[in-house]
Amino acid sequence: MDARGAAHLKTITEGPIAIAGYHPLRLWRWIRLSGGAPSHSGKDPAAHMLYIKYEHPAVYERTYKFLNALDYLNLQLPGRFVATYDSILTSWLTDNRDPSNVRYSDALLRGSGIDPDKFPEIVKCTGVIGRLRPAVAAQLG
Numbered sequence: 001m002d003a004r005g006a007a008h009l010k011t012i013t014e015g016p017i018a019i020a021g022y023h024p025l026r027l028w029r030w031i032r033l034s035g036g037a038p039s040h041s042g043k044d045p046a047a048h049m050l051y052i053k054y055e056h057p058a059v060y061e062r063t064y065k066f067l068n069a070l071d072y073l074n075l076q077l078p079g080r081f082v083a084t085y086d087s088i089l090t091s092w093l094t095d096n097r098d099p100s101n102v103r104y105s106d107a108l109l110r111g112s113g114i115d116p117d118k119f120p121e122i123v124k125c126t127g128v129i130g131r132l133r134p135a136v137a138a139q140l141g
Contacts, residue, residue: 001043002042002043002048002051003041003042003043003047004042004047004051004055005042005046005047005048005049005050005051005052006040006041006042006043006047007042008042008047008050008051008053008054008113009038009040009042009046009047009050011050011113012026012038012046012050012111012112012113013026013027013037013038013040021040022037026111029107029108029111030092030108032097033094033095033096033097033105033107033108034089034092034093034094034095034096034105034108035096036090036092037092038092044090044091044092045066045068045090045091046090046091046092046093046112049066049091049112049113049114049118050113050114053113053114063118064081064118065081065118065119065120066091066114066118066119066120067081067083067120068083068087068088068090068091070084070087071083071084071087071120074129076136077130077132077133077136078129078130078131078132078133079130079133080129080130081120081121082120082121082122082123082129083119083120083121083122083123084122084123084124084125084127085099085102085122085123085124085125086125088102088119088120088122091112091119092108092112093105093108093109093112093119094108094122095108102122103122104116104119104122
């Protein structure tokens with residue numbers, strides 16, 4: 001429920017003309033491609049990433065990939081940096097028009113304010129992302 005990034009969303013949502021606080025063309029692009037848009041509440045990953053970028057630039061520079069909580073757990077198990085179709089949804093960066101082929105939208109990535117290389121590979125929710133790391137398997141028995 002962290003909303004500290006709400007103020008930074010203005011850099012990617014507003015413009016000289018606004019509809020409900022969104023630049024009309026940006027809003028149209030988000031809705032057409034991803035089916036929604038970042039919430040002005042600042043509680044979406046989009047705001048969290050912008051908060052880190054602007055309030056903690058040294059952390060941002062050292063960040064290899066931005067991961068949601070689910071994706072961080074997946075990283076810990078097989079050691080692979082990935083996001084799933086469902087976990088990446090609220091980052092508002094993906095073209096979701098074909099549910100069997102969710103992928104990043106170049107236009108949404110450019111407009112995000114975040115370096116595109118900081119986003120993980122996207123995999124299907126039902127895909128196998130790897131084997132448990134030996135240390136994790138031993139710990140789990």
